[in-house]
Amino acid sequence: MxxxxxxxxxxxxxxxxxxxxxxxxxxxxxxxxxxxxxxxxxxxxxxxxxxxxxxxxxxxxxxxxxxxxxxxxxxxxxxxxxxxxxxxxxxxxxxxxxxxxxxxxxxxxxxxxxxxxxxxxxxxxxxxxxxxxxxxxxxxxxxxxxxxxxxxxxxxxxxxxxxxxISFEFETPTEFYQTHLNKEEYKKLISFRPYVDEMEKLAKDFTGLNYYCPECYQKTYSPENDLCYCCNLNFEYAVEYTSCIVCNEKKSVIFDPHNIAINNHVINGLCLNCETKIMVHKCPECGIAYSFFGRDELKKCTPEKCYYED
Ligand SMILES: [Zn+2]
Ligand SMILES: [Zn+2]
Ligand SMILES: [Zn+2]
Incomplete structure (x- = not known):
């Protein structure tokens, strides 16, 4: 120009x-x-x-x-x-x-x-x-x-x-309003039902997965890009996911990978699909994470031994 x-x-x-x-x-x-x-x-x-x-x-x-x-x-x-x-x-x-x-x-x-x-x-x-x-x-x-x-x-x-x-694979339209609307209107918009419905669709259509957002509690959070399409919560680099042994959804259990090592490789997680609070073990050897309630449910890697070692 x-x-x-x-x-x-x-x-x-x-x-x-x-x-x-x-x-x-x-x-x-x-x-x-x-x-x-x-x-x-x-x-x-x-x-x-x-x-x-x-x-x-x-x-x-x-x-x-x-x-x-x-x-x-x-x-x-x-x-x-x-x-x-x-x-x-x-x-x-x-x-x-x-x-x-x-x-x-x-x-x-x-x-x-x-x-x-x-x-x-x-x-x-x-x-x-x-x-x-x-x-x-x-x-x-x-x-x-x-x-x-x-x-x-x-x-x-x-x-x-x-x-x-904008490209909806990586960004939410919410970012645009945050810059151009005032705060109060923006807040009202992201709780307007027709808007939330559209954001659910967007997350699903563009990433394939939409779970409950830990921040706004709408089904507008995608673990594929760590983004909530409704409230614009951005968890990039902050979280990881594993599948849920309760509802069987993939990538639905969210956990903090940065504090898991000091915790004997076990930490609390939350399923963003069925809302179950569950434990997560991330194996330090192979890097695979598992959700579980009791230790006996860890059939593969345990904090003591990697299933894939040897
Ligand atoms: Zn949200
Ligand atoms: Zn679940
Ligand atoms: Zn392992």
Whole structure:
């Protein structure tokens, strides 16, 4: 990005975050204790904020990927950055229509990770916005119920990735909100049921395993990357896992490997799946860890002898 492009990008980025922020604040006014549909006003206002944020996030993304001219009308293609920036500051810079910007994504499959589901959501929010602005958007109870989940989908899978180049194998979207939302809103968001459900799905889809988080107690913790997708607890390098002899899940018993050696290679562990408190022995010879209650359950390595030695 050139210096001028960077300035335009930053402005658009901040505005996308602003509407995202307002949209999240709006949807969180909904009390979800009874898993009820949104009320009409919350649904409408949140949808508008989200659509604003999507359009701006898409522009910011395209500037970053293809330069500022990719979002501008053809008459700017041969103009200098200085000229474009001056028009931007005067509020007289004209961008392509949203449909044409969306078309760039459809034409360049390699540009994004968008699947049919992503495009369906883009389409839906655009239509909702158009109906709202031009006439009215009639939403029934079922629509207003689904909208809770659709709003969360759009935040997690469209807006945040467009703004942050996140890859869900290693990172949680929570990191983005921690930087850009205030603490209280962030706390509310990670206990909003539709959000937690989406994070459970994310942990499962991207890592294959989701267990109870020792911090927030949601089923959003993955031992594959030591991360909680909901509260962003990060246990990298701090813990290890072994399978549970009670529920038989793999990598579900968490333990502290750093203090086990001074403890005769035995320490308390906790199963993040069945919540059983259990002992763990990690063999200093072969490095394999076992969960157990009584010593007689250690059929292979024991603190005295490695099963694989000799
Ligand atoms: Zn957590
Ligand atoms: Zn278990
Ligand atoms: Zn051993």
């Amino acid at each position: 050139t210096e001028q492009e960077r300035k335009i990008y930053d402005t658009i980025f901040n505005n996308a975050v602003l509407f995202l922020h307002r949209g999240i604040r709006e949807v969180l006014t909904h009390n979800d204790r009874k898993d009820s549909p949104l009320n009409g006003e919350t649904g409408i206002v949140t949808t508008l904020f989200m659509q604003m944020s999507i359009e701006l996030a898409l522009k910011a993304f395209l500037i970053k990927e293809q330069g500022v001219r990719s979002i501008l009308l053809s008459r700017y293609q041969n103009k200098t950055d200085e000229y474009i920036f001056e028009k931007f500051e005067n509020n007289t810079l004209h961008t392509k229509k949203y449909n044409d910007l969306k078309q760039i994504l459809t034409n360049n499959e390699s540009l994004t990770w968008f699947s049919e589901t992503h495009f369906d959501h883009l389409e839906q929010f655009q239509q909702f916005r158009n109906k709202l602005v031009h006439l009215n958007l009639f939403l029934g109870e079922a629509d207003l119920y689904d909208l809770k989940y659709e709003i969360i989908y759009v935040i997690v899978h469209i807006i945040v990735p467009l703004l942050s180049e």
